[in-house]
Amino acid sequence: xxxxxxxxxxxxxxxxxxxxxxxxxxxxxxxxxxxxxxxxxxxxxxxxxxxxxxxxxxxxxxxxxxxxxxxxxxxxxxxxxxxxxxxxxxxxxxxxxxxxxxxxxxxxxxxxx
Amino acid sequence: xxxxxxxxxxxxxxxxxxxxxxxxxxxxxxxxxxxxxxxxxxxxxxxxxxxxxxxxxxxxxxxxxxxxxxxxxxxxxxxxxxxxxxxxxxxxxxxxxxxxxxxxxxxxx
Numbered sequence: 520x521x522x523x524x525x526x527x528x529x530x531x532x533x534x535x536x537x538x539x540x541x542x543x544x545x546x547x548x549x550x551x552x553x554x555x556x557x558x559x560x561x562x563x564x565x566x567x568x569x570x571x572x573x574x575x576x577x578x579x580x581x582x583x584x585x586x587x588x589x590x591x592x593x594x595x596x597x598x599x600x601x602x603x604x605x606x607x608x609x610x611x612x613x614x615x616x617x618x619x620x621x622x623x624x625x626x627x628x629x630x631x632x
Numbered sequence: 633x634x635x636x637x638x639x640x641x642x643x644x645x646x647x648x649x650x651x652x653x654x655x656x657x658x659x660x661x662x663x664x665x666x667x668x669x670x671x672x673x674x675x676x677x678x679x680x681x682x683x684x685x686x687x688x689x690x691x692x693x694x695x696x697x698x699x700x701x702x703x704x705x706x707x708x709x710x711x712x713x714x715x716x717x718x719x720x721x722x723x724x725x726x727x728x729x730x731x732x733x734x735x736x737x738x739x740x741x
Contacts, residue, residue, distance in 0.1 A: 523674070552729075559641075561720065561733040562675070577728060609674050617727035620665075623674025 521546045523624035525610050531630045532600055540595045540627050542610030550616045551593040552577065553585065555606040556626075562609065568593055569616045600631040635659070636721055636732035644738045648710055653735040655721035656703045662724065664704045666695055669718040669734070678706075711739045 523544045532538055544551065552567035554577075564577030568587040582604055584596040593612075597604060610624040637656045645651050655664065663682045667675035679688050681697035681704060688695045692715075694707040708715055716739050722731040 559733055562722075562731040564728055564730070567728065578730075611674070617724050620677040620680075621675075621729055623676070625672070626674055 521622070523610055523612055523622050525608075525624035525627050527627060528625065529628050531632065533632055534601055535599050538597050538600060538629075540597075540608060540610075540629070542593045542595065542624060543591050544593075544610075544612040544622070545591065546612060546614075546622065547590065548612035548614055548622070549590070550614070551587065551610065551612045552621075553583070553593070553595045554609045554611065555579065556609060557606050565595070565608075567616070597629075600629075602631050605629060605631050635725065635730050636723060638719075638721060638732035638735050640735060641733070642736045642738075644740065645711055647712060647739055647741050650707065650709050651711055651737065652705055652707045653719050653737070654703065654705050655732055657723070658702070660701045661697075661704075662701075664697060664701075665722045665729070666704070666706055667720045667722060667731075669720060670716070675718075675720055708737075711737075713739050713741055715739050 526541045549570045553565040554562040556562050563579045565583050566585040568574045608627045611621040613621045639654045665680045666678045669675040679695045684701045685699045686697040692709045696705045718734045720731050720734045722729050
C-alpha cells in the first residue's frame with residue numbers, strides 16, 4: 520500500500536530535550552516536506568527536500584533541522600524544543616516539486632512542556 | 633497574513649442541507665487544490681482546478697475556479713455526516729504548496 524508513515528504519533532517532552540520525528544514514504548517520490556498545523560493558521564511548511572541531499576527552508580524553519588540521506592526518509596529534528604513548537608506535524612511527499620498531489624502522513628502530535 | 637483566505641472558518645449544518653465554502657486570494661493562481669482532513673488523519677486531495685471558469689464534480693461535491701483565477705468555491709449538495717472534516721485549499725507558489733487556514737465543516741444527523 521502506497522503510504523507516508525510517521526513516528527511517533529504522539530510525543531510529550533520537556534523543553535530542551537532533543538527529539539526526532541521520522542518520516543518514510545514507499546512511493547519513490549522525489550519531493551518531501553514537513554508542515555506544522557496550528558489552530559487558525561492552517562498548514563505551514565517547515566522544510567522541504569527536492570531530492571536526496573537537497574533540502575531548503577519553508578515558511579517557518581526556525582528551531583528545526585532536517586536531513587535527506589535516502590530518498591524514502593526525511594526526519595525532522597528539534598535540537599532544543601520549546602513550548603512554542605507544541606503543534607501537530609505532518610510529513611508529505613509528492614512525485615516532484617510543485618506538481619500534483621501531496622500525500623500526507625497521519626500526523627505527529629507534539630507537546631513540549 | 634494568509635495568502636489564501638478561506639471562509640467561513642466554521643460551518644455546522646444538518647444532514648441533507650447544502651453548503652458552500654470559499655477560497656480567495658489577491659493574486660492569481662496557476663492552479664488550486666482542495667483537500668479534506670478528517671480528525672486524526674492527514675489531508676487528502678479531493679481535486680485540482682487549473683483553468684479559469686473550470687467546474688469539476690466529485691459525486692455531491694462541485695468545485696469551481698473563478699474566471700480570473702483568484703478564487704474558488706466548493707459546494708456540497710445534500711451533505712452527509714461523512715462530509716464532516718476540515719476543508720483546505722492550497723496553491724503552489726514558487727514550487728511550494730501553501731494552504732489557507734481551512735473551513736471546519738460539521739454535519740449533524
